[in-house]
Amino acid sequence: MAKSDSPMLLQGTLDLLILHALGRGPLHGYSIAETIHLLSDQALKVEEGSLYPALYRLELDGAIKAQWGLSENNRKAKYYEITRRGRKLLAAQQETWNRLSVGIQRVLGSSR
């Protein structure tokens, strides 16, 4: 159901992006999407349809934990926070991603 006008996200990269965003501190769902949007210079847009299932999955895995809090405009919002397990996962995925992107770059570069 990835109907989106931003580039399709590779499988698994969304987890990486979420964890990275949370690595800078606790955020609620909307601001996670915003952070990714801003950090990617508005190139990536995360739809709620993929964001929340990913968040719930990460929470089940124990990579992040959630807590109800008050948002900047004083509304009840659910804040997500990265756990120690999540940080390990982040490091591992980052490493994998780096290798993958370097590899892809090389392939694409050599064929040019």
Next chain:
Amino acid sequence: MRRLLLKLRRRRALERDMETELAFHRDMAAAHGNPTPFGSTTIIQEQARDLWRFTFLENLWRDLIYGFRGLRRSPALVITALLSLGLGIGVNTGIFSLAVEFLLSEPSVTDPRSIVSVVLGGNSHARPDVVEFVRASGLFAEVVGSNEETFINYDDGAETRQIFCVQTTRNFFAALGGPIAYGRGYVPADPDQVAVLSHHFWRTYLHADPAVVGRTIRLDGRPYTVTGILPRDYRTIVGFGFSPDVFVPRYLADTPLAISARLKPGMTIGQARAAVLTVARRLDQALPDQQSYTINTEVTTAGGFDRFHSQSQLQTVGLFFVMLLAVVGLVLLVACLNVASLLLARGSARRQELAIRLSLGAGRGRLFQQLLVESLLLAIAGAAAGLLLHQALAAGLANLQLPLPFPIRLHLQLDWRVLSYAILLTGFATLACGMLPAWRSIKRSIAADLRRDSRMRGQRALVTVQVALSVVVLTAGSLFLRNLWHAHAISPGFDVVHTLRADVNLPPAAYRDTAHKRAYVAAGLRALSALPGIQTVAAARIVPFTDNTIFGSQLTFPDTGRQVHTQFNWNAVSPDYFRAMSIPILAGRTFLSNEDDHSVHHVIVNRTFAARYLDNRGVLGRTFLWGDNKAPYTIIAVVADTKNMTIGEDPRAQLYENLASIANDRTRLQFVLRSATPPAAQLRAVHDALRRVEPNAGLEVSTLYSSIGLAFLPSQVGAVLLGGMGILGLLLAAVGLYGVMVYAVSRRTREIGVRLALGANRRDILRMILGSAAKLVLTGSAAGLLCAFFLVKPLALFLVPGLHPADPLSFIAVAALLAATALLACGSPARSAAAVDPGSSLRYE
């Protein structure tokens, strides 16, 4: 799993949270000018539910309801499944808990793991002063002794009967601890004559009256105060279901005792073993007898699994149970295949329903799950029936008096081990019943081509496998049956056909010294030999197959100065014993009836003793020193070997002394009689004659044949259990075959009608139907016999020597039995096929 359940409980809260969160997100997005597309909320909720496994659980629940409804509409299927699986799971859990109880149960004492049994110098029992020596050594936290091989006379005012009594050291109950149902165990401070009663004895002879505690009962003519009653499921330290009637403090001065001890906290069995050797060494120095206590000294765990490591004969018993479990497992598999075959038939009837659901978009996985849930329901129902059967078996076994010379009562329990095994079996049954039918009905609903032939292939394959499995089980069963016959054919080394045995327990108060006992023996022999029809009468301390005491002794031969450590069975007999029992005297002569010269002891040894310890050289007249006796023993004869404990055992060394010249400390005596008339007809006369000699003695007269039942026990148990399982498996397979044949005939009615209309005669039809059945049975039995040929090889371990597992007679018998059953199962369907009316069968469609 725990997290899953937690989520389930908080389901409402979770969904509410999710809605709040999404609403917040949408508001934020709207505020920032990013309206949300319609409908995406539902998708997120669906995905989240999947993630949290709610969908799975909901589906499972729905399948359960659906399956339950479906099964309610097909009672025949449910009843067959209940019976087949109930029987299968029932006998499986039954055998399993029998194995658990027999092999792994722990004695009813405090901290059973710390209890060990100690064997010194190869003697199963030690003298009381030796027990005291071990206790005083301080090596163990507690040391107790018990002699489990005593009969005592119980006099209830009307009759005197022998009951099974255990003599123990005074500290027995205090040191071991453990449960007492009423009252308390006796303690060292109690007077001499106190008793603790078993639940069985209390119920049988004392009307289960709790007020018995504190009162007295008469044992061996003396009043004993009852201090306590043991609980119903009390397990002795001997284990194996051994349940004597009464426990009393040791009352005979020299009763040898089996030593049990409690390890000190932190002491391992290895350390105990090493430490016991030092104690044994000190014993050798401290006690002035020839006995060496260091040789064959062992420390073994008293109960539980650890016993296996140290006792090799137990490992054989364990393997026997493993084999039994494998066999009943096969029977369960046959039962499951019956249900599978019914489910297959049902699946083809439901083809349309499944095809419609598939075309409406149901996932194959979902349908598969649904079909498996159905067989899960059947398996659970079967398991419930099986556990009921298990409880019935347990109740039956608890009241069963086994034909053994000692009291064995097994208390099967539905404990966690048995329940987990039942759950395991339920899972196994679910898969065995459901996998193939579910897979095939889905595949068939997808495939467009529905040829008639392929429809029956599944069922035919199942029946073939059933037949093959039954053959394996039957072959094992018939082997044990053959073993039973074979065992009967093996001579125990003495005559069991023409002989009787009288088991006498004299009142100890009146027969305190040896002279009194000798006088009784003489009077008894006189009275018995006066009976008409009695040819020979003899007396003995022990009749073979009733006493497993083994002497481990150091013998010294003065002529060569050689010392030999020997292990032998011992007996003391009157001169005519060998004639009465028909044991051939190979060399020398038997005892004289009055050997009053106590300066020399005459002994008779058996052939194995002569070969093993004397190399068969110069046996007659050979003398040796034994124990702390100064006078030498002289061998005056060699007799043939006899079996002593089991029919299949290797030859054992044996030594006989003259009953008239030993110092007889025990009041239990045996008479053996050889009768010219059938021995069973002499029972009453022998009983009355001995009653007249001593009215107050405990007395039991039986034919020798019936009193050595123990020897045949392993083959009997094997034959009964495996034979029963084989028959059960065969019946289940027959039901399966019958079902398939009925189904096949009903499917082929039209074809048969056409054939008949085209001129086939009824014999051809009969031949056609029987031929297709024969093909199934032949394929199945050929495969089964082939498997059996290899699978029963390890059974050689349990068979008497001389019987080979690949015994052709067993195989032929199985094949014949199978053919007969198959014919029976096919008879009625074949007849109904031959009776098809061509006219109506063609009009039918």
